[in-house]
Each structure stands twice: as structure tokens, then as C-alpha cells.
Amino acid sequence: MTSIAISRVHFPVTTLGPGRRLGLWMQGCSIRCHGCISADTWAAGRGVVALEELLQQIAPWLDQAEGITISGGEPFDQPDALAALLIELRARSGDADILVYSGHPFVKIADHVERMAGQIDALITDPYLVDAPQTLALRGSDNQRLHCLTQLGEARFGSMRDVLAGQPALDVMFDDDGSIWLAGIPRREDWARLQHRLAGLSAKLTTTMDTSHRAGRSVET
Ligand code: SF4
Incomplete structure (x- = not known):
């Protein structure tokens, strides 16, 4: 049985992608960017649940969610659990898009992303840099890159690649x-x-x- 370390789940989230979204924050981050405001998600080994238990918890929201955002923590610190979660979410969430945040550069997680082909619609990569400008939509610092990995991802996120952030929310x-x-x-x-x-x-x-x-x-x- 697959286990997954989760910090929290919430619905609806409206500030991490378009529409009313299901938010999942994975627990554990080995990157530890200076200035991160989510340091409660850094410790590994907390919040471990069976994937099936998590799926039961979020089931009432999956029908309603227009999108799903997986953040952290660092989701790719748990690549097997992330892959299993993505397969289940894709199968259960209709036409909801799936956005995943990672603090790694794309090249470092490319093999994992390839293995998850078709499961992630949009991916935001690279670490948070506290001294970098902060002007782009969905990103905490402008070094972070938005990758659209599917047609759905391009349709929902393509226009946001270079778009300036709107009113903070x-x-x-x-x-x-x-x-x-x-x-x-x-x-x-x-x-x-x-x-x-x-x-x-x-x-x-x-x-x-x-x-x-x-x-x-x-x-x-
Ligand atoms: S990758 Fe994300 S959770 Fe991890 S330290 Fe950086 S900003 Fe914080």
C-alpha cells in the first residue's frame, strides 16, 4: 500500500491557479529556501497516511474542483507517492487540471516528470529566491518557471507564463x-x-x- 506524507488539504483554494481548486500540501522539503514561509512543511516523516485514506478524505471535493494544486513541501521528495497520487487524481477528477509546484530546476526532476507524462498539466519549478523580483503570476520569485505539459495545461496556464501578478490575494x-x-x-x-x-x-x-x-x-x- 502506498503511503504519502501530507501537510494539509483544503478546498476551495482560489489563489494557486484558475478556478476553485483542491489544494494538497505535501510534507517534507529538502530544498529549504531562505525566506520560505512554509517551513512547517520541511520536516520529513510527519503526516504520513495511506494514499487510500487521503483519497477518501478528498473524495467529496473532487467532483467540485475545477483544478488541483499540489504544493509543499517538495512534492518530488516523494516521487513514488506523487506518481501514485497523480494517477488516482487523474482518474477521479474529471476535467480538472493538475498544477504541481517544485523547488527543483526542471532538469533535476525531468526523469520523474517524464515518468508522470500526461498526469501533470502545469508545473512550476525552481527554488524561491527571497531577493529576486516578485512580479509574475503564480510565482513567489521571478526565477521560477511555468511549464505547460499538456494541452489542458496550455489552455489553462499558457497565458500566465509571462503575465504579471494581479492584485495579491x-x-x-x-x-x-x-x-x-x-x-x-x-x-x-x-x-x-x-x-x-x-x-x-x-x-x-x-x-x-x-x-x-x-x-x-x-x-x-
Ligand atoms: S521548495 Fe518550497 S517549501 Fe521548500 S523551502 Fe523552497 S519555498 Fe519552501
Whole structure:
């Protein structure tokens, strides 16, 4: 039975690709970019579940999702689990597109991508560089590349290759434990502005660059 390490799943996500999307964040990242705001996803070995269990969890959303975004963490740190997940998602998700994020350069994961041919519609590669410009849609830094790997990927993402990011937007998720999570690609200056505003409300914005033992991108009051 295939196991997969997952950080979280959420529906709907509207800021990581077109339409109302199912978001899956894989757990474990060996790349560890300086400035990453998802450092809670770095540790390997957490959140391990059977693939079948994950598929049961997301089943209610698959009919509704217009697209699926797989991020992390680093999905290609679990290539076998990713390949198995993609096959199942493709079989169960109708005409939803599948977008995968990786922090590796394309050449480093090319063999895996070839093995997954037809399963990934669009792929965003390369590490996050905190000092690089940040102007392009769907990317945290402008060195990152958007690859359209299928006709569906070209149709849904082709126009976004060189498109400037629109108004920054974040999805807000409320967890049962009272945490509030933000998903999306915040502009750097907006992150600082949000921290400043929350400080005025006696609330604190915490990323996992600030603390390694708590979840990232959360708001505490
Ligand atoms: S930005 Fe992505 S690839 Fe880079 S350390 Fe964070 S999770 Fe890993």
C-alpha cells in the first residue's frame, strides 16, 4: 500500500491557479529556501497516511474542483507517492487540471516528470529566491518557471507564463484549533503591512521562519 506524507488539504483554494481548486500540501522539503514561509512543511516523516485514506478524505471535493494544486513541501521528495497520487487524481477528477509546484530546476526532476507524462498539466519549478523580483503570476520569485505539459495545461496556464501578478490575494482557512491559515503567494511588502496592522490589533502574524514548532502562515490573537 502506498503511503504519502501530507501537510494539509483544503478546498476551495482560489489563489494557486484558475478556478476553485483542491489544494494538497505535501510534507517534507529538502530544498529549504531562505525566506520560505512554509517551513512547517520541511520536516520529513510527519503526516504520513495511506494514499487510500487521503483519497477518501478528498473524495467529496473532487467532483467540485475545477483544478488541483499540489504544493509543499517538495512534492518530488516523494516521487513514488506523487506518481501514485497523480494517477488516482487523474482518474477521479474529471476535467480538472493538475498544477504541481517544485523547488527543483526542471532538469533535476525531468526523469520523474517524464515518468508522470500526461498526469501533470502545469508545473512550476525552481527554488524561491527571497531577493529576486516578485512580479509574475503564480510565482513567489521571478526565477521560477511555468511549464505547460499538456494541452489542458496550455489552455489553462499558457497565458500566465509571462503575465504579471494581479492584485495579491490570499485564501483564509480556519482550523478547528482556532488557528487561521493563509494560502497563496503574498507580496513581500503586503506581508510586512499585515504584520504591522495586526500588531495594532494586539494580534500577531507568525510564519514558520519565526518559529519551527508551530504551523506557518498563521494568525494568533
Ligand atoms: S519555498 Fe518550497 S521548495 Fe523552497 S523551502 Fe519552501 S517549501 Fe521548500
